[in-house]
Amino acid sequence: MKIVLASANKGKILEFEKLMPNDEVVAFSQILGTIDIDEDQDSFKGNAIKKAKTIYDLLISKDYENYKNVIVISDDSGISVPVLNNEPGIYSARYAGINASDKENNKKLIENLNKLNIEKTSAFYTACIAIVYQNEVYTVHGWMHGNVINKELGEGGFGYDPMFIPNGFDKTLGELGYEAKKDFSHRTKALNLAKKVLEVII
Ligand SMILES: O=c1[nH]c(=O)c2ncn([C@@H]3O[C@H](COP(=O)(O)OP(=O)(O)OP(=O)(O)O)[C@@H](O)[C@H]3O)c2[nH]1
Ligand SMILES: [Mg+2]
Numbered sequence: 001m002k003i004v005l006a007s008a009n010k011g012k013i014l015e016f017e018k019l020m021p022n023d024e025v026v027a028f029s030q031i032l033g034t035i036d037i038d039e040d041q042d043s044f045k046g047n048a049i050k051k052a053k054t055i056y057d058l059l060i061s062k063d064y065e066n067y068k069n070v071i072v073i074s075d076d077s078g079i080s081v082p083v084l085n086n087e088p089g090i091y092s093a094r095y096a097g098i099n100a101s102d103k104e105n106n107k108k109l110i111e112n113l114n115k116l117n118i119e120k121t122s123a124f125y126t127a128c129i130a131i132v133y134q135n136e137v138y139t140v141h142g143w144m145h146g147n148v149i150n151k152e153l154g155e156g157g158f159g160y161d162p163m164f165i166p167n168g169f170d171k172t173l174g175e176l177g178y179e180a181k182k183d184f185s186h187r188t189k190a191l192n193l194a195k196k197v198l199e200v201i202i
Contacts, residue, residue, distance in 0.1 A: 001202065004028055004067075006037075006055040006074035006130075009093075011158025016075075018182060019191050028055045028072075031064070039076070044090055044128035045139050048076035052130040053137065060135075069134070071202070073194065077127040077186060079160045081148055084112055089126075092160070102159050106152055109163065113150040123148040123164065127186040129194045131201075138197045142189030157181060 002024045005016055017025050028035070037054050039047040052074035059067035078092030088095035088109065096104040113121065124145045131138040145167050152162035154174025162174030166184065173181055182188055 001071060001198070002026065004031065004055060004059065004070055004072045006051045006072050008034075009075075009158075012075055012077075012187070015178070015182070015185075015187055016073075016191070018178070019188060020195075031067075032058055039090075039093075042090070044076040044078065044126050044141070045130070047090060048074045048128040048130035048139060049137055051076065052132045056132040056135075071198070072132045074130045075127055075187060075190070076130075077125065079109075079123055079125050079148070079164065081109070081113075081121060081123045083116065083118060083121045087112070106160060106163055109148065109160065110150050110152075113148070118150060120147050120149045120165075122146070125160075125164070125186040127190040129187075129190040131194055131197055133198075133201055136201070138194075138201065140190050140193035140197060142186040142191070142193065144184060144186040144189070 005013060005025055005027050007013055007027065008029060013027050037051050041047045041050055052072045056072040059070045078089055080086040080089045094100055096108040124143055127142045129140050147165045148163045149165060152174065153172045154162050156175065156177035157173040162172050164173050165171065166173065169176060
């Protein structure tokens with residue numbers, strides 16, 4: 001089926017394309033161009049719903065006749081570090097400021113770990129996926145637990161992946177690469193549930 005992804009994050013888009021090989025996944029920007037959605041809600045779920053609804057409402061407006069039955073999916077995600085009061089959490093993308101790069105966000109997380117003299121501490125990723133279809137909204141979550149370290153290792157994945165060692169491994173996701181991540185990531189788990197929802201509603 002054809003799914004419009006309400007995300008502008010290249011790393012996520014790539015993961016969704018790989019996780020949904022039998023579906024046609026189209027990033028919203030290919031249809032609507034650049035749109036800046038203010039992620040001002042206080043939870044992953046709130047922001048995921050806002051992103052999916054914003055794109056859905058634009059697509060079903062009269063300008064886009066072919067999208068009356070469109071399925072829109074969004075993903076709001078981030079990393080939480082309990083010893084840092086679960087920071088950066090929903091602020092993961094803008095931890096070091098609005099429009100911060102992955103490198104700048106990682107640097108800030110490393111600095112904050114170093115302030116506490118922490119080389120390694122437990123952390124978890126959360127992903128909330130929102131689906132909007134025929135004006136109804138559905139949400140599912142997935143989590144991945146592990147540790148963050150106070151340095152970046154490897155080039156794989158995106159975002160905080162070079163600092164994150166998933167439980168059961170001794171390498172970062174940056175070193176392990178996407179092949180490991182696709183089996184058990186927060187996004188994979190949430191998407192597996194989202195696929196079940198789609199089976200029921202479509
Ligand atoms: O190393 C990582 N591996 C992951 O698997 C992962 N998933 C999320 N994140 C980080 O969390 C923020 C998401 O913020 P976010 O959900 O608002 O997305 P975004 O603003 O980048 O794009 P959009 O989907 O909103 O358009 C971003 O900083 C990401 O780096 C990850 N980092
Ligand atoms: Mg975002």
